Amino acid sequence: MKLTLALAQINTRLGDVPANLEKHLALAKEARSSGADLLLFPELSLTGYVLQDLASAVAHRPTPDDPIFQPLLQASHDLDMVVGFVDEDKRHRFYITAAYLSRGEVIHTHHKVYLPTYGLFDEGRFFAWGDNIRAFDTRFGRAGMLICEDFWHASPPYLLWLDGADLFLFTSASPGRGLRNEPQLESARWVEHINRAYASLFTAFVAHANRVGYEDGLNFWGGSTLFDPNGELLAKGPYHEEALTLSQIDLDQFHRTRARLPLLRDERTGLVMREMGRILSK
């Protein structure tokens, strides 16, 4: 089975959800007409990133009657989509969220579980911490979503893997930093390394959509990537420029790679569990 995946590395308007929605719908149309089956938007793609006190003002519920999700769900009849937004739960906590939309339904939402609150980041001040890491079934197989800092930690991708995810759908609004005498920023190098590593370690497809543009003095570096179960780079978006990057995935690659390299078969989850129990009970 083959699947065409599209990485939408967009710029956003800070706090202007209707304008960002319009861009999402236009790109959904463009991606569909180019043959895409699944379209991945970056973290907080409907709102912009450094929201601060705007966080509560731009929040939405991913429901069919929501004015932003109604047209997105409509568009998801043509192709599956991952969008980034601020979710306000019933008790009015605000989460950085990714939603997987397919055939008019919200199949899964992921609340960011690691909120960086150090250095230039201040997410923990404005957002609630997600508390679940779950894989979910799509029409292309079982998938998992993580948002930026989530996959700077090794455990969330590992948990998704054990929960059956073969398609890792990662989204970021990663501020560029660490200019050295190299063709890419330190932040870009780091993220590319770990995404390649996850694809290799989990013999899985790892897609990463990262945004571009500026917010005040911060630049977002783009460079969205898609790695295959052999850890090979299948597609890469340009740095610092908007782009829709398409690539075809051959899901039969799992059969070939995992016949050669049975890391999933041999993973000793019972041992992990036992040792984790010992370590945590110290």
Place this chain on the structure above:
Amino acid sequence: MNDLTINTDLARKILTGFIHSEITRAGYSRAVIALSGGVDSTLSTYLAAEALGPQNVLAVRMPYKSSTPDSLEHAQLVIDILGLPSITIPITDMVDPLIARFPDASPVRRGNVMARARMIVLYDQSEAFQGLVVGTGNKTEILLGYTTLYGDSACAINPLGDLYKTQVRQLARDLEIPEPIIAKAPSADLWVGQTDEGELGFTYAEVDQLLYLLVDQRYSPDECVAAGFKKEFVDTVVKRIQRNQYKRMLPPIAKLSNRTVGYDFLYLRDWGT
């Protein structure tokens, strides 16, 4: 020696993108820059011209009677190379009546008056040309506080503020800025014979090495001494950084209400754009 070398293609791309983004989002398409003919203002001008188109960057020359002729000539060189609109407004007639009232005023005091007179002229040109003021301060001088508050530090956006002087020079060379501009001794040119390095008491090459360890690599002052820097030099620089923190911040507002600008009323400038 720590290698402060940067990838200048990447720096150029990020900085021109920054200038274009932040000026257009504010609703403008033009910039004004105080072009002294030094390497910092020349680099800012080159980047702005690339980001916005040379016709949209107004170079403003503001000589004082004691300014070196080099300054005007080097600025003219940049104006000619890039094909910029320009204006020359001498500040002598603005500055001298105030200084005349205080004949004993120190050079620093006079220098501050000149820097602030230039700010007035520049912001007036900003309104007249409908362009935002692009700053020229680099990371070294921001950290050392080697700047006049509300004078040369005043700007709408600052593309160079995260580049050390050493890196400004590297980027300037790669952008093919004329060598005499890069090679001459850096000077605020506020009085005859003034040079940055003479006034500071150390060279940019030396202090950039130290600042890189202190700031970027988070070395403690003791660790810097252990890494080979003289203790006196480290102490001087650390003190300067600390003493000048006020120049890097908006004035603190005394908090009274539940929601106060600067503490818990938090929005980016790019809010809504």
